[in-house]
Amino acid sequence: MDRLINTVRPYAWGSTTAIPEFLGAAPTGEPQAELWMGAHPGAPSHVDRGSGAQPLSELIDADPEGELGPDAVAAFGPRLPFLLKLLAAASPLSLQVHPDLSQAREGFADEESRGVPLEAGHRNYKDPQHKPELICALTPFEGLCGFRHASRTADLLDALDVDGLKPYADILRAGPESDALREVLTAVLTADRDEMARTVAEAARAARHLAGGSPTARAGATAAATDGARPEAPAYGEELEARAYAAYASLADHYPGDPGVIAAMLFNYVRLQPGEALYLGAGVPHAYLAGLGVEIMANSDNVLRCGLTPKHVDVPELLRIVRFESGAPEVLRPVADAEGEQQYEVPTDDFRLSRYLLSPAGEPRRLDDRTPQILLCADGRAVLRKAADGGGELTLERGQSAYVQAGESVEASGDGTLFRATVAV
Known part of the structure; x- marks a missing residue:
């Protein structure tokens, strides 16, 4: 388990108060639009495993199968295929649309062949990937x-x-x-x-x-x-x-x-x-x-x-x-399974979002360990414990998040709402 150190993106449409309030921090007076949790190269989360903070993307690059598990690597390659965000809109974002996988590959290859710079303002395709997404409301x-x-x-x-x-x-x-x-x-x-x-x-x-x-x-x-x-x-x-x-x-x-x-x-x-x-x-x-x-x-x-x-x-x-x-x-609306995991069912394998409503009176929730996970506490507190050896414990307050590499068995307890982001394999 690794506590994540995340980056806030200050886009102009962002709220000046919503993310600071969620994180329990003082507003800066500037827009704070998105808090990124993941390994996106534009603003990767950092973790500290004892030798100082390192980008999560670098840890995954160094040992893809160890971090992501062989099933995820076989399905998506040596990369974390999803990005989790906290999004706070105070004014409208652009009207937009995303390509499917074949359109993205075709468009990316075409712009590459024509030598359109990746940073060019008129470039449409920055990578050969599709971009399905899910937004789950925390407020209206x-x-x-x-x-x-x-x-x-x-x-x-x-x-x-x-x-x-x-x-x-x-x-x-x-x-x-x-x-x-x-x-x-x-x-x-x-x-x-x-x-x-x-x-x-x-x-x-x-x-x-x-x-x-x-x-x-x-x-x-x-x-x-x-x-x-x-x-x-x-x-x-x-x-x-x-x-x-x-x-x-x-x-x-x-x-x-x-x-x-x-x-x-x-x-x-x-x-x-x-x-x-x-x-x-x-x-x-x-x-x-x-x-x-x-x-x-x-x-x-x-x-x-x-x-x-x-x-x-x-x-x-x-x-x-x-x-x-x-x-x-x-x-x-989320559908709960017998173990109390409430999943938002979507027709893509690149990501899977679910939540646990934790209660002090309830049994600890054991999380599936086959795939990499990012866990976000959205309310109250969540206590994560290594299930295998009883050794390691990590407490997340509202706004805090953690990365759990594939193969690491974790139990969650507490009195809050815990979102779980992973992949389907």
């Missing part, structure tokens, strides 16, 4: 995820009553749906910038009015904004609809004139409650808007952006990667 968490049904989006655009949006609503009603979604997204991202800026400003004013207006003023638009509303909570639809309009208006405040504001209106607005999660697979457009969560992803930097950013937007490549499929996003 807002985001955009996947295309809303075209007819419902047309209703939403009509409710805004903005002349520049009416052609898009007409296209969305004409179908077939996937073709209509592609045509509208393409039109939005390639529109005249000055004309689009005016449309964004008008749409933002209308969205702000609808967000704060009466239910009567919002009549006819509720169904458009509430794909995936939970039927067990009848009042949730109207509340979610108002929040969706407020989110679109907020996007325009942060990114005035950006075509991504209109593109965002094509996507489902989602509000997660603590413990709920979203899985974001290849080709699914998404953006995180606000909140604190635990994020786990495949260890890749491949991102194609479609708005809400000053960074490079490669529209043709983006359109090649996006999956123009509509539907309500699936909100995941």
Whole structure:
């Protein structure tokens, strides 16, 4: 067991208070967006095994099978295939999408063959890996995820009553749906910038009015904004609809004139409650808007952006990667096994996220030792003990994390919430 020394990334969209509060540290006054836990070369965690702090990436490079286990190395190569993060968004992240594995390999090989520098601002593929990801809310968490049904989006655009949006609503009603979604997204991202800026400003004013207006003023638009509303909570639809309009208006405040504001209106607005999660697979457009969560992803930097950013937007490549499929996003809740491990079930092997709700009255939880693990205490405290020889103990308070190499048998006890990140082999 190794206590992790982690790096905070100070991206501009980060909260100035959420991560410091979680870690029990004083705010610096600067944004603190992400706390990275893993072996990503951009900011690897460090561990100290008695000879000073060393990057986890170097320890793995020196002995891949000893650290990761033969099964993980056979499946993913001599690298930790996931990155665990604590993510704190105070303002919206860019609208983005990630490639699948074959697209990433093809795109990376193409840019390598053309000599595009890895650090170039217009480079799309930084590595030949895919980047599925999962976000699990620690506080109420807002985001955009996947295309809303075209007819419902047309209703939403009509409710805004903005002349520049009416052609898009007409296209969305004409179908077939996937073709209509592609045509509208393409039109939005390639529109005249000055004309689009005016449309964004008008749409933002209308969205702000609808967000704060009466239910009567919002009549006819509720169904458009509430794909995936939970039927067990009848009042949730109207509340979610108002929040969706407020989110679109907020996007325009942060990114005035950006075509991504209109593109965002094509996507489902989602509000997660603590413990709920979203899985974001290849080709699914998404953006995180606000909140604190635990994020786990495949260890890749491949991102194609479609708005809400000053960074490079490669529209043709983006359109090649996006999956123009509509539907309500699936909100995941953990499924517990007989041993009390609550797992978020996802269709990828690169990572596996689960949690334990530890209780002083409960039996210690023995963790599977076949694969490498990163353990994060998200609440209370967790006590880790080596199960094999009774020797070694490590206590994690909220915000603290540990790395457990493959083959090291560990038991967890305590009175808190412990997240467990590993791989499936």
